[in-house]
Amino acid sequence: MQTPLSSNDAITVRDLQKIYRIREGGSWRGKTRDILALNGISFSIPKGQIAGFIGPNGAGKSTAIKILSGILRPSSGEVRVNGLIPWANRVEHVARIGVVFGQRTQLWWDLSVGEGLALLRDIYGVDSGRFARNRARLADALDLGGIMDQSVRQLSLGQRMRAEIAASLIHDPDILILDEPTIGLDAPSKLAVRAFVHELCRDRGTTVLLTTHDMHDIEALAERVIVIGHGRILADSPFEDLRTTTLSERILELDFNGTPPELTLPTGATETTRTPHSLTITFDPHQIPAPALVAHVGQLPGLDDVRVSRPSIDEIITRFYADHAA
Structure with missing residues (x-):
């Protein structure tokens, strides 16, 4: 049963299919075959939400993003x-969205950042007063003051990505599509971009669709994760739900001031790593709760430190992809 369109949704996708027809053999006379890039996907994103859109290479992410951006027709x-x-209302559509492609630029290499923003002002028809306010706000939030007069080709990758985000927002779009926005950035630059996106959503109610291979971006930003694979939606839920259903196990790390002793573990716990001064135990909290397992090993001779953690987001997503491999 179809869900009715909601005025609270910024993005609505229903039964979206994209087929690429390719010619084999490198000749226009060659045989053609169809590649199903999107196989009837459906989802909606409410206004003001940050949604992660992830999947392995070839899953259909880029095709979906290009359709949402108006670049491709389904x-x-x-x-x-x-x-x-x-794709049918392109002029009006692009005036109301912002798009950042991490490996492509919308600025001009030989123009300064300030000149590029001014050119985008003219393209989008932003009046001078609103442009001045937006430029000042974005320059302050993204720390662009020192590079406004530099040409884009002279910028570091971190500087360019901050400038690209400013370029995508100079016209006050309601929706921001971020495709690999932190690719190649150092840790401080990633943190700065994440903080800015959070503030943008909180203060201005901007809807954000984030696609990335950096799962730490997803963990830091996304309220919800849509997972695509083989052109189909494999999961659509808060990340914690994905964590619980995919890889609910926990990790217990034990440090010793000498050689770790041999030990017998209760059902649900397995020793996975042993070094000269440490042990790592993986356990299922549904079979053996963390406090009970810690109490079980707490009296071991030479025990120096105990840490309980969850698998990393990379491990969870890798397991999820493997479980849904064709």
Whole structure:
């Protein structure tokens, strides 16, 4: 049963399909075959939400993003972004969205950042007063003051990505699509970008669709994760739900001031790593709760430190992909 369109949704996708027809053999006379990139995917994103959109290479992410951006036309299905059909209402559509492609630039290499923003002002028809306010706000939030007069080709990757985000927001879009926004950035630059996106959503109610291979971006930003694979939606839930259903095990790390002793573990716990001064135990908290396991090993001779943790987001997503491999 189809869910009715909601005025609270910034993005609505229904039964979206995209088929690429390719010609084999490198000749226009060669045989053709169809590649199903998107196989009837459906989802919606409410206004003001940060949603992660993830999947392995070849899953269909880029195709979906290009359709949402108005770059591609689907083979079938329904898409509404801010109530508009992206490929049919392109001029109005692009005026209301911002897009950052981590490996492509929308600024001009030989222009300064300030000149590039001014050119985008003219392209989007932003009046001078609003442009001045937005430029000042973005320069302050993204620490662009020192690079406004530098050409884009002279910028470091971190500086360029901050400038790209400013360029995508100079016209006050309602929706921001981020495709690999922190690719290649150092740790301080990643933290700065994440903090800015959080503030943007909190203070201005901007809807954000984030696609990335950096799972720490997803963990830090996304209220919800949509997982795509083989052109289909494999999961759509808060990340904690994905963690619970995919890899609920916990990790107990034990440090010793000498050689770790041999030990017998209760059902649900397994020794996974042993070094000259440490042990790592993986356990299922549904079979053996963490406090009970810690109490079980707490009296071991030479025990120096105990840490309980969860698997990393990378481990969880890797396991999820493996479980859904074709």
